[in-house]
Amino acid sequence: MRLAGKVAVITGGASGMGKATVMRFLAEGAAVVVADYNAQTGEQTVVEATTAGYGAKCVFIRTDVSNEADVEAMLDLAISRFGQLDIVFNNAGVGGAIGPMTETTVEAWDYTMDVLAKSVFLGMKHAARRMKKQGAGGSIINTASIAGLSGDAGPMVYSAAKAAVISLSKSGAVELGPDRIRVNAICPGFIATPLADGGNPERARERFARSQPWPEHGSGEHIAGAALFLATDDSRFVTGEHIIVDGGLTAAGPELSKKYPKSSARDAKISGITKGSTGEKPEVRRW
Numbered sequence: 001m002r003l004a005g006k007v008a009v010i011t012g013g014a015s016g017m018g019k020a021t022v023m024r025f026l027a028e029g030a031a032v033v034v035a036d037y038n039a040q041t042g043e044q045t046v047v048e049a050t051t052a053g054y055g056a057k058c059v060f061i062r063t064d065v066s067n068e069a070d071v072e073a074m075l076d077l078a079i080s081r082f083g084q085l086d087i088v089f090n091n092a093g094v095g096g097a098i099g100p101m102t103e104t105t106v107e108a109w110d111y112t113m114d115v116l117a118k119s120v121f122l123g124m125k126h127a128a129r130r131m132k133k134q135g136a137g138g139s140i141i142n143t144a145s146i147a148g149l150s151g152d153a154g155p156m157v158y159s160a161a162k163a164a165v166i167s168l169s170k171s172g173a174v175e176l177g178p179d180r181i182r183v184n185a186i187c188p189g190f191i192a193t194p195l196a197d198g199g200n201p202e203r204a205r206e207r208f209a210r211s212q213p214w215p216e217h218g219s220g221e222h223i224a225g226a227a228l229f230l231a232t233d234d235s236r237f238v239t240g241e242h243i244i245v246d247g248g249l250t251a252a253g254p255e256l257s258k259k260y261p262k263s264s265a266r267d268a269k270i271s272g273i274t275k276g277s278t279g280e281k282p283e284v285r286r287w
């Protein structure tokens, strides 16, 4: 039980990777506040936690993570119900604005930035105030995305918001390090959740299994495992980091060997040494 005696707040805890993390943290001994906009799936999550035997350690609060008073209330519930606050997972999210830049409204920009980036600022701000007062340190984990690392892995505003989450996590780590409060981000790749499956989980799982070098689709449990590492003392010297959990998707980079297959030595079954413009001949052999 790696989180025995710890108290966590998980936003977006009613679905997808947030829900998987709720269940994992409960199984590891934590008490968990599930904070979500969707009251129906939020209550359902508590029912499932109760059925699994964790009823006394799991509570739901309807929360809009872009609303400052709501964020304070969810954190205060952890303290009033379970006595302390050790871990905050700022994870709630939506796809937000879609379509080209030329068609994106200011309202769509504001909504997306509010739910994905302002929420993380608010979650960090108010978690830090409470954790500093407790004086026992803490771990803040923010869900970013591989979309925050490049220009073509997600919609424009979503990607900008996720880049902001990575930056906020670094700034937070620097400011809060002296108080032993760690701040890290997780960058998921393609994860088969209701947010990403387009209403067709089976097709998404099949497509996502082909999206990266690793031959299985990403799941909420993969993210829960990374969140658990960041929540425990196993990561006590890790702060200001963004951990990519994507089955090797970003490691594969531009995949030139797929775009220009004839240039791939692996496919042509040759190896050796090329010597550029030196005037020396390459040494090549077949295998």
Ligand SMILES: NC(=O)c1ccc[n+]([C@@H]2O[C@H](COP(=O)([O-])OP(=O)(O)OC[C@H]3O[C@@H](n4cnc5c(N)ncnc54)[C@H](O)[C@@H]3O)[C@@H](O)[C@H]2O)c1
Residues within 6 Å of the ligand: 011, 012, 013, 014, 015, 016, 017, 018, 035, 036, 037, 038, 041, 063, 064, 065, 066, 091, 092, 093, 094, 115, 143, 144, 145, 146, 187, 188, 189, 190, 191, 192, 193, 194, 195, 196
């Ligand atoms: N699924 C992916 O492939 C993927 C990849 C990278 C990053 N992410 C990020 O992971 C996080 C979790 O997404 P998921 O895939 O588990 O999606 P999901 O839709 O399964 O879960 C997201 C949860 O956030 C809640 N939520 C939305 N807006 C909210 C608000 N204003 N206040 C409170 N709760 C709100 C939803 O009700 C939902 O329960 C998000 O931040 C998302 O951007 C997802």
